Amino acid sequence: MLIKTILISALILFSNISVAKINIEHWKTNNGASIYFIENHDLPIVDINVDFRAGSVKDTKQKSGIASLTNHLMVMGSGGIDEEDLANQFTDLGAQLNSSFNQDKSGFSLRTLSDKKNEAIDLLALVLHKPNFDKNILEREKKRYISSISQSDMMPATIASKAFMSALYGDHPYGLSGSGEANTIEKIIKKDLDNFYKNNYLSNELSIVIVGDISQKEAEDIGQKISLGFTENKIVSSIPLVREKKGEEIRISHPAKQAHLYYGAPIIKRGDPDFLSLYLGNYILGGGGFVSRLTQVIREDRGLAYSVYSYFMPYIEAGPFQIGVQTKKNQVNQAKDLIEKTVSDFIKNGPTSSELKRAKDFMIGGFPLKLDSNKSILEYVSMMAFYKYPLDYLDTFTKKIDKITAEEIKSAFQRRVDMNKFSTVIVGSE
């Protein structure tokens, strides 16, 4: 069942870069999977993360939730081993298997002690290659999904977030709720999961990141072992472009004590040349926690909220720029006005030179913190691998940040961030 490695590195093209002490080896398997390897023997641990382009963006409105259920059931029995046996085998190895899921990706990560790595990786390969998608388990999990959806649909944060994504994306799959809707989950059958798996869990859409106490040769074998269990299909379904849409304001009643406000629009995708300018600018506007303008205006000056933030979340296609705040109901209109004014000022005038300097100091001085453990390296490099960042991204990140000017930030915001296209959602408005 497990395909033994027969290919060797002759077919594999290597390149490498160094970041501080991090050396990333990168190669492609001959059926198109992208492998990233960071060797580190400080701790007797091996971490592996695999990501597929199989997030909720691959769902349809009629049966939304297939992508999420597929991800969810992948770890509930494989290769004829039932879910209890599988769970027991991981537990008995002291290994941890986790799944992750978002709009773009479906991911699985394994953490194992290095002296148990062979058994644990065999199990991981089995999980990835031969999911049972058991019918009874599917029915049970559908019920759990539906209950959980109906519960979150009463929570103001979920109501607001769903309404916001729907306002931003309309019929685009980014507007769908990642875990589906009660009436779409109901319709999903085993065949849907089988087909979704077959069509979207492809070797050429697979990125694998391996970090830790393991040799290059072993990492190559793992890459082969995992990728060869998948088929290559170069004609993959593309993700529809995000169409521009008029902004709208939606207010929804709710008995909660706080109103939840979301404000924003779809703006950038991964690899966008404006990303770093927008990212750095947003740190000043609302991404920088206690030291951002939004926090200053909303929280520090007026005590209106515990948390207010803004971020750009680039997806494969245009992801949202989002501002969020929760505040006592009778303050939400005041908060809304202040947020609009703060964003508008920032777009018009850009950052001050002292703000820019402090933002750069933060980004550059704090760069080592992003990569201070095997786990954080795994997560960061997995993001780079999945979104096909250039290999020198880590090497050049601080230099690129350092070069950005206040004018470039202002220009990027003026060209890309159009408040006329923003939507506003307020749940719990009075």
Added chain:
Amino acid sequence: MKGMTLNLLKLTFILCLVPFFAQADNEIQEITLDNGMRVIVKEDHRSPVVVSMVWYRAGSLDEVNGKTGVAHVLEHMMFKGTKKTKPGEYSEIIAAAGGRENAFTGADYTAYFQRLEKSKLPVSMNMESDRMQNLVITEAEFKKEIKVVMEERRWRTDDKPKAQVNELFNSLIFRVHPYGRPIVGWMNDLENMTYDDAIEWYQMWYSPSNAIMVVAGDVDTKKVFSEAIKYFAKIPAYQVAKRKPQVEPEQNGPRRAVLKAPSKLPYIQMGYPAPTLGKDGIKNNREAFALEVLVGILSGTSSARLNQNLVRKTSRALSVGASYSMLSRGGQSTFEMYATPSKGISVVDLERDLKIELKKIVDNGVTDTELNRVITSVIAGEVYQKDSVFGAAMQIGQLETMGYSHKIVDDYIGNIKNVTSTDIQEVIKKYFHEDALTIVTLDPQPLDKNKKLKGKPHAH
């Protein structure tokens, strides 16, 4: 974020079994400054970063009625300026040094931390030294910040049904002990709190003799000690208030309550008072470790019983869990179970199901396979935790502020291995009886009492 309240019981549940004690190597060194402040350093040279924390032995445990939440409010005020700096100025200094900072308040402690590139450690020490002795709390800043804290309470508790259940549960199981009060404070107390209350708290507990600094990362221990002496040794200490033992009277009869809140699904939280590990690491050792292994068997691994039996095999529950923390400064703990019933199953059914799971162990014991799984998880978890410098510093700080030595971790695995099926049966029989039960259920209410708003949200 600044003002993150950590419920101690829940926090240690998250860390339960695996990472809490995961650190057997002894590269940890400490000194005590002349003013009584302790400095503990753990070197880890894998990455050029440092985590710096200052822990105060003061939390909601030390509050009095009418002033609940003041420990947490003071934590917020610690960011609001000193004799030398404006409100928020230190946050800017830390950010400009590339650092991440925050703070959290628990029942047993309040802690402030920064993560920095290793050469920036003095930036952190300078700030902590200054705000330990020179904090300025003005009425104007207080009035704004107390509003932020009230928003935090609304967000964290008032609009979250399970958080409300938990708050009610704690206040029922602890009728006398201060663990019965919410860390964030009752809303009424927040509304009536003044800046004098915050100043009083600061003057009562923020003596260097009541503080422990923990530094972990790519540092040289001797250099850290000499820096710490430079920044902290001159701060005058004062005698903090003597703490009186607070013991919850024995419970003589089940306590039940129902909480109504907007929700689709019901929910149940039930539990019993439980013993804690003695401060010497030896007293109550056998019982505490038996409970620790029990919670692992019920809920600690992917093979655990509650999920297997109630969610996967019988679909009685949508979700289920158990928690227990053996560590506590206040000398009290609880063993809790909670569950969300599946459609058609009532909270009464689930209460019975959860009790049956305990009864099965009393009748039949646990298997060697189950005991071994817990041991395997603990051993692996100990290795995995070494990957997190932050986790290492957290662990040292928590143990030490709760009154334990961080060295008790050395005996953790040995103690876990010693637990037998009989030990577990005995603690269940001794502590989990009907008269010691506390149970709170959530009675779900519709969003709108008139049910007019069901269906599509209206846009305008």
